[in-house]
Amino acid sequence: MSKRIASYWRDKRVLITGASSGLGWALTEALAQFEVHFGLLSRRAAPMQQLADELSKSGSQFWIRSCDVRDREQVQSAVKAFHREAGGLDVVWVNSGVSLDSGFSTWRWANFDAMIETNINGAVHTTQAALELMAPQGSGVVVGVGSAAAMRGLPGRGVYSLTKAALEYFLLSKAVELPQIQFTIIHPGFVDTPINRGNPSRFWVQTPERAAHIMLKAVARKKKLIVFPGRMALLFSLMRHLPIPAYQWVARRTMNLSRPTRPGV
């Protein structure tokens, strides 16, 4: 890691949602070397405590709270409590998320609700609570973890795609309103974490460690939006810019489609 990146992260007060697993876990491990003051949030406290115990000799400090991001009051209270504890808030990493099937023939309203409430409501709760503290400070960093699935409405994954595109649009709008705040939107391709284990359609899969390294470098370089790995960035850009009929032609031939039968059948 370069000196510039190390000095960007050193002693930062960083709140991460979804720290109990996957990308949030790997990020915490990667950042711990910089003597960060961490606020770790997710519903399960036990894995976050295990992570903090494993990193107890890193020189970083850990503040942990069980928090369901779908619950606005829980989020507001947790963000304020961390701000008080750490004496400020430098970075909020809006990372909690779920990815579930939303194909026509396998439709489940429970999947729809879980993705909207976690990936959109939860992300907005977290961002807004953090911005209410960062705006008066006159500084701060908001990192939004979207997904390469935001490239276009993906078959079988339409609701997940829309939640991640929604996060991108929301953060882009806030970035215009609040130029004193750094916003970095990150759309990862497939990373080997519990969210997609067992999915046979994964491709170009990366390790969480590699993904964490790429993400913390992108934030330190103040990128506005990144898609990774590089070949996923190319695919993302191509899919976003294809005319609709061409996109539909490609998607029908290359992506897993659910057979259009009655919902719930």
Ligand SMILES: NC(=O)c1ccc[n+]([C@@H]2O[C@H](COP(=O)([O-])OP(=O)(O)OC[C@H]3O[C@@H](n4cnc5c(N)ncnc54)[C@H](OP(=O)(O)O)[C@@H]3O)[C@@H](O)[C@H]2O)c1
């Ligand atoms: N892995 C990939 O290939 C990939 C690719 C693109 C984007 N992403 C995005 O990256 C983010 C992290 O995913 P991951 O890969 O690390 O998956 P993961 O291992 O399943 O982790 C998801 C995290 O979100 C937390 N979470 C879920 N629902 C929550 C809720 N209601 N309240 C608070 N926390 C909640 C989980 O913690 P608890 O269960 O303890 O609450 C867990 O820590 C997600 O937003 C995902 O969409 C992942």
